[in-house]
Amino acid sequence: MSRPDDLLEQPTIDDVYEQLEALEETVDTADERTEVRRTMRLVDRLSHNAAVGKVITEFTRKDKAEAFVGSVIVGLPMLVEDGVITVGTHLAAHPALLLANLAFTAALVVGILYVADFREVQIHDPYVGVVPRRPVWVLVIAFATAAGLLTLWGRVRWSEPWLALCQASVVFTAMAIGGSLGDILPGED
Structure with missing residues (x-):
């Protein structure tokens, strides 16, 4: 369960991984675990995309x-x-x-x-x-x-x-x- 302080912090990719890992441990079927792992791979690909979360500041x-x-x-x-x-x-x-x-x-x-x-x-x-x-x-x-x-x-x-x-x-x-x-x-x- 999240604390009130957690709601004030900006979530990170690591937070998403932790939530997905916790979900993976609680699902009941192999199909559900496969879907959770597929989602984890998608998050991994997104986390390596430089455009995600990048703030544009300079004009080069x-x-x-x-x-x-x-x-x-x-x-x-x-x-x-x-x-x-x-x-x-x-x-x-x-x-x-x-x-x-x-x-x-x-x-x-x-x-x-x-x-x-x-x-x-x-x-x-x-x-x-x-x-x-x-x-x-x-x-x-x-x-x-x-x-x-x-x-x-x-x-x-x-x-x-x-x-x-x-x-x-x-x-x-x-x-x-x-x-x-x-x-x-x-x-x-």
């Missing part, structure tokens, strides 16, 4: 590469979509909507990284003491990738910088989502 070159790959994978189909040009033209004519789109994109990235709880991501060493590094880099990488690929593929003309910026912002939205997912979903850090 590997994270930047993952954000870039995620940006490309999610945003690539948008680069050839003519709707991007149309939506970008609309945003260029309505600067308030462009600002709303940029705020929406930043909120999505922060939500994916810190709120959606895919993995535990903590803020360490923020810029100027307040701005978290991870979303800043994800957003910068996504925008640079969007602008760079749109330019490379001749989808935007920078002779009209405002229009090109607004059109790039549309692809940027998708790439920022992909970049944040690419950064946190791959497993080991």
